Amino acid sequence: MRLDNDQESQNVEDRRGDGGGGGGGFGFGGRSIGIGTVVVALAASYFFGISPSVVLNALSGGGVSTQQREQTPGAPSQNHAIAQDEKTVFVRKVLGNTERTWQEVFQTQLQRNYTDPTLVIYSGQTQTACGTGQTAMGPFYCPADQRVYIDLSFYQQMRDQFGVGGDFAQAYVVAHEVGHHVQKLLGISDQVDRARARMSTVQANALSVRVELQADCFAGVWAAVAQRDNRQLIEPGEIQQGLQTAAAIGDDRLQQESGGRVMPDSFTHGTSEQRQRWLKRGLDSGDVRQCDTFAASAL
Template sequence: MKWEGNRESDNVEDRRDGGGGGGFIGGRSIGVGTIVVALVGGWIFGVNPLTILGLLSGGGPAPQTQQAPAHAPPADDRMAKFVSTVLADTEDVWTGVFAQAGGKYVDPKLVLFRGAIPTACGQGQSAMGPFYCPGDQKVYIDLDFYQTLKNQLGAPGEFAQAYVIAHEVGHHVQNLMGISAKMDEMRGRVSQVQYNALSVRLELQADCFAGIWANKAQASRQILENGDIESAMNAAAKIGDDALQRSRGGAVVPDSFTHGTSAQRQRWFSTGFQTGAVKSCDTFSARQI
């Protein structure tokens, strides 16, 4: 992936030197036991741990949480420079997409952390992997995840790493479009199985939006090298719900899926990349995903 020398974003907050602190969801504190339940549930059933935390704590909006002071990443931190550059690239792409549709794109923040961190969505944990919090419009990532992606999940490559960021930014785009709010309205109004099915469509749309970023970034800046798209497709396959459940030695339980199968994730990323059009990413209206 060709990224060195490109613009870096000013929207990266380095909080790796701060402690995790305490987090709250729905006005109730989240203890270690609850976090363990959420993490175990996430790993076994493929359910987003933040969703589980919300359910366990009664849901509802989270109050503001205190975080350690943020600063810019060190200039010699290559990995931080990489994510800053990828974030800047997503800013350029989505600013253009929104402007073309007569709207205005609001840049998200990207927070680097280690271990644990309080967020507007509750206590974030490295074990959750990268995640987006609509409550504060921030993407959170522990950069050690990339070693997990490469060594444990078998998805190496810089473009695979960029795809992860683009997917989380895709959730920010959904938030700005009001799609995330509609999802929240369904919580408690449908069964868990039905909500999981909606969650799959939400996640696949974020994959499709990541594909749109790749399409437009390539068209304007020629960032791709040989094997990059294959790298992203491999990452999409490795983090499919069915692949993750098999890797943990358990049975594949489709009703518990929240992100989609490997084939679905690959297909929707490819759809976004091939078309570069937001309208092609309407996973909620698609008869078959």
């Protein structure tokens, strides 16, 4: 990606160096979660999910409403100088590009104003309005504080554990989480929360798949519009990197590679084929109206 001339976003908090360290086992809402559930949830949440605590709650039969999350203590108020290493500058430029692109999309396609999210860079763990975020969860978006959280060591894990990488693949990580922010601004997240509270675990998982596939589609919309505005932004071959990444993180492939059997009822993000299809749909159309996974009869 050619981001040399792109402005870096100012909506970034660098919490690295705040301390933290490890915690105890996984416990959400007072429920005890078996190790098998944790493995499935972390595998499904490892790439590009909403707060993994929500996924774990769904898999364990629980649920966290928006109201409950908003009552959770928020993030630390202090902020540090932003580091200028290559990875940090890269995500700041990607975020800045999503800000400008989504402002354009909201105005031209939705006749609405876009509010920028904040991206938090942390190491190890950090407090969020959705609970404690940890590196093992992968990048995630917390709708209660409208922040994207990422530990940049995740990019090395993408290469080492999944064999995917490249600038566009890494930008896709940020763009997918920003896609969840778009869902929050459009009221989709709140509707999903209310619906999930009335559902069984299987039904809630199926709804989560539609949420995640829509975020993939929104990531594609960002890339399409950004490329339309700057035809040199995404270089030849990089789109394929993104599609390969989407394939690598399908629930079916993650479960197969973890050594377990494929359990469709436990899917929370969609199959490899579905994730590729919806990312490509956004890439091909550049139109948010083409991303209505909730109305789709087949995913």
